[in-house]
Each structure stands twice: as C-alpha cells, then as structure tokens.
Amino acid sequence: MKITRVEAIPYAIPYAKPLRFASGEVTVAEHVLVRVHTDEGVVGIADAVPRPFTYGETQAGVVAVIEKFFAPAVTGMSLLERERMQAVLQRTVANPTAKSAVDMAVWDALGRTLDLPVTDLLGGYTDRMRVSHMLGFDEPAAMVAEAERMRDVYGITTFKVKVGRKPFQLDTAVVRALREGLGEQVDLYVDGNRGWSPAESARAMHEMADLGLLFAEELCPADDVLGRRWLVQQCDVPFIADESAVTPADVTREILGGSATAVSIKVARTGFTSSQRVHHLAEGLGIEVVMGNQIDGQLGSMCTVAFGSAYRLTSQRAGELSNFLDMSDDLLTEPLEIHDGHLNVRPGAGLGVELDPEKLARYRTDH
Structure with a gap:
C-alpha cells in the first residue's frame, strides 16, 4: 500500500x-x-x-x-x-x-x-444527503425560475442565495421574491461572500426577518473584527463562517471570538483528514455545520457527499451538492444523479466513481 x-x-x-x-x-x-x-x-x-x-x-x-x-x-x-x-x-x-x-x-x-467505501472508512452514518442548490447573481425573476426548475426537476427544497451586491435595492428584493415565489415549503439562506458592510448586513437581515431564513453566511469581512462581532450579536439565525474559518484554529478563533456561530466544511479545501478535525471540533463546541461547495464538479461533489454522509452532524442539514449541474460536461463515466432532493453515496470501493x-x-x- x-x-x-x-x-x-x-x-x-x-x-x-x-x-x-x-x-x-x-x-x-x-x-x-x-x-x-x-x-x-x-x-x-x-x-x-x-x-x-x-x-x-x-x-x-x-x-x-x-x-x-x-x-x-x-x-x-x-x-x-x-x-x-x-x-x-x-x-x-x-x-x-x-x-x-x-x-x-x-x-x-x-x-x-x-x-471499502470511503464514507464507511470515515464514519458510515448514512448513505445520502439532502441537496442544497446555490443560486448565483441574476435578476430576481431569473433566480426564482432557476429555483423552481431545481425544485420541480430534482426535488431540491433548500437554496443558498448569493447576495452581496446592493443590499437594499436588489439583494433583499431577490430573497423576498424567492420566498414569495416558492412559498414556505422551501428553506432559504443567504451568503454575502463578504460583500456587505456590517451596518448594511444588519439592516438587510432586519428587512428579511419575516422571511424565515435558515442561516446567514459571510455577510461582511471577518477582518472587520469589531464590526463582525457586533453583526453576529444582531443576528437571530446562525451565522456561518466559511472562507474565514478554514482550519480548526480558524474555527476556534471565529467561534470563541464571537465572529460566527456555525461553520461550513468544504472538503475541497480541507480534504478528508482535516475536515474530520473541523467536524469533531464543531461537535465539541455544539455548533451547526453545513457541507459547502467549492463550485465542484461531479468528482468533488461525490467527495463532499462521501464525507457529509459519514457523520450525523454533517448529514443533518442539506449539503451544497448541485453546482455540477451548471457544467457543460464532466469526467465521470456514470454522471451523478439527484433524485427527490437527495444525492446518494456511490456503492463500491473508495469513492465509487470512475x-x-x-x-x-x-x-x-x-x-
């Protein structure tokens, strides 16, 4: 070996x-x-x-x-x-x-x-994950139409909405349009990729308080230390640290420092070995975890579902597993398929893909 x-x-x-x-x-x-x-x-x-x-x-x-x-x-x-x-x-x-x-x-x-399957080597909790689809920037009507297609074709009912443009003229209007167009049967959360200021973020979250959001992710830069801590104190939903909390040390700093209350694990940037450390730390801290997406292809998405399905904590929430649908082609012999809003681990040794x-x-x- x-x-x-x-x-x-x-x-x-x-x-x-x-x-x-x-x-x-x-x-x-x-x-x-x-x-x-x-x-x-x-x-x-x-x-x-x-x-x-x-x-x-x-x-x-x-x-x-x-x-x-x-x-x-x-x-x-x-x-x-x-x-x-x-x-x-x-x-x-x-x-x-x-x-x-x-x-x-x-x-x-x-x-x-x-x-043996990798997911069994890691933990073997389940064999599938619910799928969350990431909606990139577009006009409100186009984003609603994409979400409706993902729901109707693939059964996806959780959506991560990219925000961080104009918080009051556009972003909050997009999220409201999604809620009104899709109803209460879907889960929505927002990701700013550090595009808003703390003050803009607080006001935008207040304006969306009636929309029943699951999470808020990286709305403002973590480097704005005091502003970020102030913002997290204003939020009544878990605040996810993503690119600001890659390593276990990052997670410890952000959570204990009050700059986040949840974390995103992306195996594309922490592999399986370091992701295990972040997962166990999150368990010990008692915080929410979502499985994130690095804009992965099908191989990367299979790595994410293999890890996320291995543990109870990471399989509780829908994982960001569908962005390979936006690619024009892929490298796998058997393309991944999302059914009823779920992506299954492939049977077979290793990752189960060729x-x-x-x-x-x-x-x-x-x-």
Missing part, C-alpha cells in the same frame, strides 16, 4: 451557466485532477478546485506545488500514514486545495485497496 507516483493533470470544462457572486465569477472549471498510484496497481483520484479570488491558488500553481513539493514528499509513504503525510504537507504554507486533493486521493486509494479516459483526454490542458 505504498505510494509510487502522484499526478496533477490540469483540465478545463466550460460552464453552461456562469456563476456570479460577490467575490468573483466563474465561466470555466479550471480544475486539477490528482491521481495517487500505489505499488499494488491501485489509483486513487480527487479534484483540486482553485479559487484565486478566495484562497490565492491558481490551476498552474496547484500543478506546480504538487509536482515540485507534494508528490516527492509523499512518494514511498503508506496509504495508512495519513498523519505523517499531513505533517509533511503542512510544511508548505497555504495551498489548501492542492493539499486537500492529495489527501482525498489517498483516502480513495485506501478504500479501493481495502474494497473516470472516462476519452473525456479526460479531450479536456486536459497539458498536452
């Missing part, structure tokens, strides 16, 4: 519908496929999803750090030496999605070697 080689393969797949939000816009999925090979002929896979405007990583940077630093460092290690591997990877500052993809590919390789070699050859950009 020793690692013999690690590949980092850049590829690009256009989005059928561009995703727009306060911290950026995505029109092409410029990801990096990571493959971990072992001496037993097993190959584990995972996806690295760079977000330059959030974490500073680029596709080229992910490939470079894996090829130059991470691959040589983990080659020769056993798939079971995950703690030692983490210690080695953490010697390099930042690069969260590159580290996470290597970690998750190792877990996939381990599951394939042992002929790559289509023809599609990989078509979309890879390192020829």
